[in-house]
Amino acid sequence: MxxxxxxxxxxxxxxxxxxxxxxxxxxxxxxxxxxxxxxxxxxxxxxxxxxxxxxxxxxxxxxxxxxxxxxxxxxxxxxxxxxxxxxLPEYGHHDHIICVKCSKIAEFQNQKIEELQSETAKKLGFTVINHKLELYGYCSGCA
Amino acid sequence: MxxxxxxxxxxxxxxxxxxxxxxxxxxxxxxxxxxxxxxxxxxxxxxxxxxxxxxxxxxxxxxxxxxxxxxxxxxxxxxxxxxxxxxLPEYGHHDHIICVKCSKIAEFQNQKIEELQSETAKKLGFTVINHKLELYGYCSGCA
DNA sequence: TGTTATTATGATAATAACTTTCATTTTCAA
DNA sequence: TTGAAAATGAAAGTTATTATCATAATAACA
CATH class of the missing domain: 1.10.10.10 (Winged helix-like DNA-binding domain superfamily/Winged helix DNA-binding domain)
Structure with a gap:
């Protein structure tokens, strides 16, 4: 939007x-x-x-x-x-990957992960309306 | 552990x-x-x-x-x-799904999601060491 | 276009969670 | 045993968030 x-x-x-x-x-x-x-x-x-x-x-x-x-x-x-x-992003949803050393934050999208989330939630009786996915690790500069 | x-x-x-x-x-x-x-x-x-x-x-x-x-x-x-x-869980890693109405927290595991995360991170030049995934939605009782 | 009830603002105070300080106690290696 | 170093508990200090309140702005309506 x-x-x-x-x-x-x-x-x-x-x-x-x-x-x-x-x-x-x-x-x-x-x-x-x-x-x-x-x-x-x-x-x-x-x-x-x-x-x-x-x-x-x-x-x-x-x-x-x-x-x-x-x-x-x-x-x-x-x-x-x-x-x-x-x-809110211009288009679609994105998640974050955060460098634990320099705190750089990159964003990504992965449709397949989103699908798996909904599936998993359904099995537990939940209806997903939102989610947060954060990956923590080392970026290329800090590896 | x-x-x-x-x-x-x-x-x-x-x-x-x-x-x-x-x-x-x-x-x-x-x-x-x-x-x-x-x-x-x-x-x-x-x-x-x-x-x-x-x-x-x-x-x-x-x-x-x-x-x-x-x-x-x-x-x-x-x-x-x-x-x-x-x-730390007894075995493996788990994620959370949280009911936005009653705040109930359920846990789940999904190996496939974890794999996709690592893959995605690699494409961005990151090495993942940890992650947080939280789904928000309505549980069966609050739907 | 006034009038007026209602909402918004900005300064400041209150709250809540987290973190530090410090005097005293405890631990443990020599 | 002893003494240097670390840990504890009480209390004070921080920091971010939230609430309060007097004043200002908005908008529905006569």
Whole structure:
């Protein structure tokens, strides 16, 4: 999903919840949608403050909570003590492979793995709606 | 790996690091090894205090840190704001499927998925040493 | 276009989990 | 046994997250 489509989706979500639209929230969301990293609140706040220095941490926090609830962001914990937010990808789903030495994060997709997951879940009586797959290892530079 | 084997491994690890063995640490480790849940520090402390009420949070914390460093425990974050510790399984590796409604956690193994992971990683120049796979969905009771 | 009820904001305080500090106790090699 | 080094427990310090509250902004409607 691209950025403008995400902004539209957000607008619908806000309307459906009876909330009000604000410039701050729009700008935070837009900034997040345009970031391509696994961004933390602190990092996002920093980005946002470049153009609008008077925006507060709490507003960024609440916006990301809203986006997460609305399915436009995915909150994740990679183990560094901070919650990081992931953007919905343009197309399809991806997983992560993380270097335990230099913390480099690469992304990948594998349709076959996804199929096997659904199958396995079904056997256990579960219906899968989402998943997280993280591989940990050494990247080419750190091997 | 069974509990007594784990205690032995711990002993070797402690020796190799030039540390000293203590009754508290042994008891905490043993209690952890015998727990079969994804236990938090608070929960483990509670268990431990039943027999040895004067043990402190910090000691449990330090023991779990040690076990994690020694590869005898795996620290995980399922998103409830607490670090949880997982026991090494008796045999092989397992993954998790978590019900988003009732938080029930089931475990599963799938050799084929593991193979595909290694393959995929290799293509990206990574060598996998560990992984986390979590499926989220509805269990049979919550569907 | 005002009015007004409701929501949002930003600053700050509170919370919760994790980590460190420090005085004291315990361990263990010589 | 003794003494250097490590461990413990209580408490204090950190850090990220969440809540509070006074004020400002929004939007439905007369």
């Amino acid at each position: 691209n950025t403008s489509k995400k902004m539209e989706t957000l607008k619908s979500y806000i309307e459906s919840k009876g909330l009000k639209s604000t410039a701050q929230r729009d700008y935070i969301a837009d900034t997040f949608f345009k970031s391509n990293t696994h961004i933390s609140l602190e990092e996002l706040l920093k980005k946002v403050k470049r153009k609008t220095p008077n925006i507060g941490y709490a507003t960024v926090y609440r916006t990301m909570k809203l986006l997460t609830e609305g399915g436009l962001a995915i909150s994740r914990q990679f183990g560094d003590g901070q919650t990081r937010y992931e953007n | 069974n509990t007594s084997k784990k205690m032995e491994t711990l002993k070797s690890y402690i020796e190799s690091k030039g540390l000293k063995s203590t009754a508290q640490r042994d008891y905490i480790a043993d209690t952890f090894f015998k727990s079969n849940t994804h236990i938090s520090l608070e929960e483990l402390l509670k268990k431990v205090k039943r027999k040895t009420p004067n043990i402190g949070y910090a000691t449990v914390y330090r023991t779990m840190k040690l076990l994690t460093e020694g590869g005898l425990a795996i620290s995980r974050q399922f998103g409830d704001g607490q670090t949880r510790y997982e026991n």
